[in-house]
Amino acid sequence: MSSALHPRPHTLWEEGRQPGREVVSLGFALLLTAAVADLLLSEGLGLFFDLVFVTVCVAAALAVRPRDFFAVGVMPPLAMALVVLLLAVAERGSIARPDDGFAQAAVAGLSRHGIALALGYAACLGLLALRRSFVARRPR
Template structure:
């Protein structure tokens, strides 16, 4: 039982201090997770709802734990870029998912970002806050 209890903190320390994903893999993972959230929400509700918002915030926190310390600066703008990229993909395909029916592509993109700005701000704040805590932890240890 002691071997099991020792493995937990070591794994947690490895993820917290070192991260596990390279930048390209992390960007791909982020887009895949957010598109999965969109697909589930559209299947359940028909448009983006609080499910997407909560999932986006959770994904941002998870991504902040996976990034390697030497790529903190490189990936500091990841959450807003992922949301804009996904909404830019959805706006021409199905604008009703991210905006009001009848909105054009640009209007759907801006409207979608505005409607989900709370999730964007919360997710980005958690993402940056986690990176700051990890950086401080690395500097101390």
């Protein structure tokens, strides 16, 4: 049988076809939504946000097209910093003590969610590296 008639199915590593700008925009939107939902469900940014953060990092690494890997590769720390900085301005008590200054609240927020940041970033970069090596090895 001809491979033109029956092309092989795409693997998980080949599936990502979304433009980087769209993936990053959706990632930021989902993380901001998760932060708001977490604050509605609890008194501060917590485990729910952390789990969503790691999930968004993995999903973004799998959804993006290969030529836009860089955009998704830099997204996790920037997204975490954005959420923490916004909360340091708007709802300081959700990430630190309410009487902390802006810089102290931002550092406290980042440190409290450092494990999620490390796991999400490592998963994202690891998946992007795997996808890159797979794309480099596949026949054109």
